[in-house]
Amino acid sequence: MDAGNTMSANPIMISPTTFRSGVRAEDRELVRQIVSATGYFSPSEIAVAVELVDEFLVKGAASGYQFIFAERGGRTLGYACFGHIAVTTHSFDLYWVAVRPEFQKEGIGRALVRQAEAAIASQGGKRVYAETSSREQYGPTRAFYERCGYKVDAVQDEFYGPGDGKVVYAKVLS
Numbered sequence: 150m151d152a153g154n155t156m157s158a159n160p161i162m163i164s165p166t167t168f169r170s171g172v173r174a175e176d177r178e179l180v181r182q183i184v185s186a187t188g189y190f191s192p193s194e195i196a197v198a199v200e201l202v203d204e205f206l207v208k209g210a211a212s213g214y215q216f217i218f219a220e221r222g223g224r225t226l227g228y229a230c231f232g233h234i235a236v237t238t239h240s241f242d243l244y245w246v247a248v249r250p251e252f253q254k255e256g257i258g259r260a261l262v263r264q265a266e267a268a269i270a271s272q273g274g275k276r277v278y279a280e281t282s283s284r285e286q287y288g289p290t291r292a293f294y295e296r297c298g299y300k301v302d303a304v305q306d307e308f309y310g311p312g313d314g315k316v317v318y319a320k321v322l323s
């Protein structure tokens with residue numbers, strides 16, 4: 150389904166999905182809500198997601214973090230956070246992609262990844278990396294990255310803990 154499809158007379162459904170890269174003070178709470186609502190992340194991971202927004206609010210571009218927010222009908226439905234990997238010439242990390250559960254499977258996550266990739270390419274980026282867990286719970290996340298064109302680049306067994314490896318996905322931008 151396209152992120153901008155119309156489904157009913159509900160204003161949030163008939164509005165198009167738009168994207169913005171500017172970060173506002175209220176985004177720290179929105180990021181907390183969105184990441185928490187997915188049910189995928191621990192309290193410490195949620196705190197890290199919010200810290201990245203705080204870093205950007207204090208340091209701006211010098212934080213190394215960039216954001217894209219997906220909005221519809223005045224509501225923020227999801228976001229992506231990415232940034233240049235400091236010691237590389239052309240590699241970027243896709244740190245976070247999260248979409249509110251009630252708006253998942255509508256193409257918003259893919260659109261956020263595409264927006265991030267376009268921004269990365271415009272900055273000379275050629276390789277994008279995304280990391281996730283090998284645990285069964287993250288099967289849908291791995292499927293999402295694969296459907297977005299990412300390939301498994303490395304697997305580090307037991308990285309996060311017993312039975313919890315790290316899967317590194319990579320995509321070469323054309």
Ligand SMILES: CC(C)(COP(=O)(O)OP(=O)(O)OC[C@H]1O[C@@H](n2cnc3c(N)ncnc32)[C@H](O)[C@@H]1OP(=O)(O)O)[C@@H](O)C(=O)NCCC(=O)NCCS
Pocket residue numbers: 187189244245246247248249252253254255256257258259260281288289290292293294296297
């Ligand atoms: C992963 C996530 C961002 C996907 O967002 P989304 O808006 O639902 O994704 P899209 O609708 O754009 O789907 C893009 C593709 O991924 C696939 N996909 C999405 N969710 C999937 C799932 N749960 N299982 C299998 N495939 C899935 C879709 O089928 C689609 O592929 P297709 O068009 O070829 O059929 C969202 O589910 C989420 O926030 N999950 C929790 C947080 C997370 O794991 N984030 C990533 C690590 S930081």
